Amino acid sequence: MHRFANPARFLRLAAVIQPWTALATVLLIGAGLYLGLIASPADYQQGETVRIMYIHVPSAWLAMACYSTMAISSAVGLIWKHPLADLTARAAAPVGAAFTFVCLVTGSLWGRPMWGTWWAWDARLTSMLILLFLYLGYMALVNAFDDPNRGSKAGAVLALAGSVNLPIIKFSVDWWNTLHQPASVSKLGMPSIDPAMLVPLLLMGLGFTTYFVTVLLIRVRTEIVASKIRAIRMTQIHAAHAAPTSEPVAG
Amino acid sequence: MDILSSYFAMGGYAGYVWPAYVLAAAVIAGLLLVSLRELKARERELKILQELSPGRRGRSRDGSEAQG
Amino acid sequence: MFRLLEIIRRDLRLALRQGSDSVMVVTFFVLTVVLFPFGIGPEANILERTSAGVLWVTALLASMLSLDRLFQADYEDGSLELLALTPTALELMVLGKVTAHWLTTGLPLMVAAPVLAVLLHMNADGFVTLLLTMLLGTPTLSLIGAMGAALVLGARRGGVLLSLLVLPLYVPVLIFGVGAIDAAVQGLPSQSHLLILGGQLLAALALTPWAAAAALRQALE
Numbered sequence: 294m295h296r297f298a299n300p301a302r303f304l305r306l307a308a309v310i311q312p313w314t315a316l317a318t319v320l321l322i323g324a325g326l327y328l329g330l331i332a333s334p335a336d337y338q339q340g341e342t343v344r345i346m347y348i349h350v351p352s353a354w355l356a357m358a359c360y361s362t363m364a365i366s367s368a369v370g371l372i373w374k375h376p377l378a379d380l381t382a383r384a385a386a387p388v389g390a391a392f393t394f395v396c397l398v399t400g401s402l403w404g405r406p407m408w409g410t411w412w413a414w415d416a417r418l419t420s421m422l423i424l425l426f427l428y429l430g431y432m433a434l435v436n437a438f439d440d441p442n443r444g445s446k447a448g449a450v451l452a453l454a455g456s457v458n459l460p461i462i463k464f465s466v467d468w469w470n471t472l473h474q475p476a477s478v479s480k481l482g483m484p485s486i487d488p489a490m491l492v493p494l495l496l497m498g499l500g501f502t503t504y505f506v507t508v509l510l511i512r513v514r515t516e517i518v519a520s521k522i523r524a525i526r527m528t529q530i531h532a533a534h535a536a537p538t539s540e541p542v543a544g
Numbered sequence: 545m546d547i548l549s550s551y552f553a554m555g556g557y558a559g560y561v562w563p564a565y566v567l568a569a570a571v572i573a574g575l576l577l578v579s580l581r582e583l584k585a586r587e588r589e590l591k592i593l594q595e596l597s598p599g600r601r602g603r604s605r606d607g608s609e610a611q612g
Numbered sequence: 613m614f615r616l617l618e619i620i621r622r623d624l625r626l627a628l629r630q631g632s633d634s635v636m637v638v639t640f641f642v643l644t645v646v647l648f649p650f651g652i653g654p655e656a657n658i659l660e661r662t663s664a665g666v667l668w669v670t671a672l673l674a675s676m677l678s679l680d681r682l683f684q685a686d687y688e689d690g691s692l693e694l695l696a697l698t699p700t701a702l703e704l705m706v707l708g709k710v711t712a713h714w715l716t717t718g719l720p721l722m723v724a725a726p727v728l729a730v731l732l733h734m735n736a737d738g739f740v741t742l743l744l745t746m747l748l749g750t751p752t753l754s755l756i757g758a759m760g761a762a763l764v765l766g767a768r769r770g771g772v773l774l775s776l777l778v779l780p781l782y783v784p785v786l787i788f789g790v791g792a793i794d795a796a797v798q799g800l801p802s803q804s805h806l807l808i809l810g811g812q813l814l815a816a817l818a819l820t821p822w823a824a825a826a827a828l829r830q831a832l833e
Binding site for chain 3: 371419423426427429430433434437438439443444446447450451453454455
């Protein structure tokens, strides 16, 4: 693990991996879109609106996966002080917030024709909305300090505190049987969804995941460059302060 | 053409399905573009700073002291 | 244990010397609740239907108001650093401060709540449950709020940021607090809601002092 603590090594590794994840993203999402939009059937009950599922469900998965990444990186940063862990957490947050937003809006667009309402305060929708607020709060907190390290550490504590929300989302539809559809894919035993729909769903899920990795790598690289810039600026400031004055002391 | 337009109509749900896809595409592509642009901007800034402070270029090439 | 009581006594003395904080918090509580009949109309059955929610949301906002004085004043004049250097665990110090905060904030809110519930025409069946939910819920709010206050020490716009951070974490307390009262008013059992509120309090007691202490250590570095 600590082999990758060196940012230069990480950057070299990222440069190698990134083209492949980008390619995989294009291929997986392309295949998923083709199968989802064109080569799969409409649902018996929900008609063509079921095609929204191919975006809504994978973005929900990613919204939670991004938060898990943030929480785990935060823990690693706090416990082992791994230098890249803090940067990874900061880098993951906007991606997670974006996916949560997409999930909420596509869910709303799906809910309107199916349930007759743009929004409902059931457990899963509410906890996804709370997840969005947690992301926004995290991003606000890490950027609220002049010293970015302090921001990262404060954000780490917040990310871990908010991670109690994730099990609530996952199990909310089992505990409160209200409006939102219960789990169909990750049930124990066979998923109760038609294979013709399961395949594009999984392809989109994988495609979103490789997209996440690609964007995460880009953003971590940006964080590394930003910290190098800060380091150079700090040495410039110190050099300027240490320079002796040229004025002789008045006798 | 008829097949195409009935496909786009999405069984009457076009007003829901297509905005969902367009929005998702916009957000996903937008995030990628913003992230890339920020990376390029920072890399340009770093290059300028590194050229302005000669003698640092050797030490900061492996970047390990920047993580201090 | 002794140290805990000392910390509570110190903070209580400081708070009472100031005096105005408890009064301001309760005044905010009363004023904001009074706004609702103006906003949603004085009809008794509408007010009654929303009374649990109005009381709980307002109490939540009121208890958030006094959070920034929890650590800020000590942080600014340096006494936080001194407190951190004592052999007593920082977590214990946090618990002491939170207890004092609750005694000067949550407890007065609890006392004011039944009076306001009368104003909002709350069904009589709900009063005892209202007090129980506030007894279990307001300490949890103080604990979570203390963690938030520790996190934003030294941040820009700390006051607004604190609300943004703490309100999402308050939501489970709010859900079960109002749920218990609504159940009691409808004649349904509210034990499960109260038990969950109690569970949340225990979880907050176990976890937030540690998180707040970690945040304080970062602020003092």
